[in-house]
Amino acid sequence: MVTSGVRSVASDxxxxxxxxVNAIVEPIGSFLxxxxxxxxxxxxxxxxxxxxxxxxMQDASAADQAxxxxxxxxxxxxxxxxxxxxxxxEVTDFGTSDFAATIDIDVGRAxxxxxxxxxxxxxxxxxxxxxxxxxTATVRMVTDGQSSVGVRYGPPPGSLAVLxxxxxxxxxxxxxxxxxxxxxxxxxxxTSGLQGALFPPGIxxxxxxxxxxxxxxxxxxxSLQPLADLAHLRYVSVVLWGSGS
Amino acid sequence: xxxxxxxxxxxxxxxxxxxxxxxxxxxxxxxxxxxxxVLLPIVAGIIGGPARGATIGFGTGLVSDLFLPTPFxxxxxxxxxxxxxxxxxxxxxxxxxxxxxxxxxxxxxxxYEVTYxxxxxxxxxxxxxxxALVRIIVVVSVTNAVLAVPAVRLMTWGMARASTEGMPMxxxxxxxxx
Numbered sequence: 001m002v003t004s005g006v007r008s009v010a011s012d013x014x015x016x017x018x019x020x021v022n023a024i025v026e027p028i029g030s031f032l033x034x035x036x037x038x039x040x041x042x043x044x045x046x047x048x049x050x051x052x053x054x055x056x057m058q059d060a061s062a063a064d065q066a067x068x069x070x071x072x073x074x075x076x077x078x079x080x081x082x083x084x085x086x087x088x089x090e091v092t093d094f095g096t097s098d099f100a101a102t103i104d105i106d107v108g109r110a111x112x113x114x115x116x117x118x119x120x121x122x123x124x125x126x127x128x129x130x131x132x133x134x135x136t137a138t139v140r141m142v143t144d145g146q147s148s149v150g151v152r153y154g155p156p157p158g159s160l161a162v163l164x165x166x167x168x169x170x171x172x173x174x175x176x177x178x179x180x181x182x183x184x185x186x187x188x189x190x191t192s193g194l195q196g197a198l199f200p201p202g203i204x205x206x207x208x209x210x211x212x213x214x215x216x217x218x219x220x221x222x223s224l225q226p227l228a229d230l231a232h233l234r235y236v237s238v239v240l241w242g243s244g245s
Numbered sequence: 246x247x248x249x250x251x252x253x254x255x256x257x258x259x260x261x262x263x264x265x266x267x268x269x270x271x272x273x274x275x276x277x278x279x280x281x282x283v284l285l286p287i288v289a290g291i292i293g294g295p296a297r298g299a300t301i302g303f304g305t306g307l308v309s310d311l312f313l314p315t316p317f318x319x320x321x322x323x324x325x326x327x328x329x330x331x332x333x334x335x336x337x338x339x340x341x342x343x344x345x346x347x348x349x350x351x352x353x354x355x356x357y358e359v360t361y362x363x364x365x366x367x368x369x370x371x372x373x374x375x376x377a378l379v380r381i382i383v384v385v386s387v388t389n390a391v392l393a394v395p396a397v398r399l400m401t402w403g404m405a406r407a408s409t410e411g412m413p414m415x416x417x418x419x420x421x422x423x
Contacts, residue, residue: 003310003318007311010312011311011312014262021267094273096266096270099361099370100315102314130314131314170375
């Protein structure tokens with residue numbers, strides 16, 4: 001708790017510094033990149049090339065905005081969040097450490113965000129808030145090795161299992177799935193609502209990509225792919241859900 | 246450590262933190278970003294010897310921990326160990342050699358990352374050994390080797406009292422005139 005408080009203060013203090021330096025560094029980087037690029041173009045083609053570049057930039061910008069709009073629209077129409085209050089957030093950083101699968105978002109305590117709140121993307125569960133400062137928060141993604149999510153699968157009422165992360169970019173592993181369980185590729189596991197109600201029930205988490213039973217295994221070996229596109233997150237929603245809600 | 250040295254060191258560490266948290270976090274090579282905070286205990290060990298390398302490594306590690314989601318104190322512990330180890334390993338070497346800082350940064354960064362993952366695993370985070378460790382080692386070590394010489398110059402300025410155990414600063418030759 002003490003270290004969390006110290007980290008929160010450091011984050012609050014450093015956020016404006018980071019924004020300020022980025023505001024200075026990014027235009028310089030863009031200027032240098034532009035200089036190198038245009039320097040290579042022959043003089044007689046400069047005007048035409050500039051126009052082409054501008055059109056390309058507009059096109060890329062439009063595509064970028066369309067992708068962002070698509071993510072935001074998808075976030076507004078998540079059926080599994082029908083009765084839950086959410087706070088939209090923009091992803092500001094993908095992990096400050098190479099040893100953990102985390103993202104930083106631009107909402108914090110001032111927006112009602114608290115520790116352990118679930119975070120969802122357009123596809124499904126993204127993770128859980130693990131650090132909160134005044135205006136930012138850190139989210140541990142479901143792929144992080146420290147992440148465990150209680151899930152339900154199969155026909156209602158469904159069987160229970162736990163999905164463990166194995167590192168960024170790696171599939172999730174299912175724990176507690178009995179041997180010879182009939183699982184089909186693409187079958188979706190959703191949050192169980194148990195586990196001290198850390199997550200609300202019914203949020204899609206991942207789909208099965210492979211399963212098999214080893215000769216001497218005591219449980220089924222199941223690999224799952226997260227439904228949220230964790231590598232290309234831009235916007236997420238923090239579910240205002242406290243443990244025991 | 247007097248007030249002047251503390252002030253200078255604080256400025257150097259602040260500069261490294263700002264560059265790490267702004268430029269380096271956006272620079273990803275194979276999905277891994279460089280970590281110049283690792284350089285601080287290494288160059289402190291080269292310039293100041295094992296005792297001061299360990300002390301400064303601990304302090305810079307604590308600062309790093311403020312911005313990392315990994316266990317608080319882990320960077321401080323590893324920074325302390327690496328600062329001491331680099332100081333000890335380079336104590337008997339010719340510090341005027343141009344290759345010393347890049348080689349120490351290359352080897353020190355690799356050992357730092359392995360130790361960081363291993364100790365994190367021991368401290369209850371086994372997933373820290375299940376990351377792309379080789380890729381992390383290569384990216385962090387190579388970038389730190391490239392940046393080692395300017396880092397040594399900055400740290401030499403920061404460590405106003407930079408003489409090592411039994412070795413006056415005039416003999417170290419790794420810094421620049423202050």
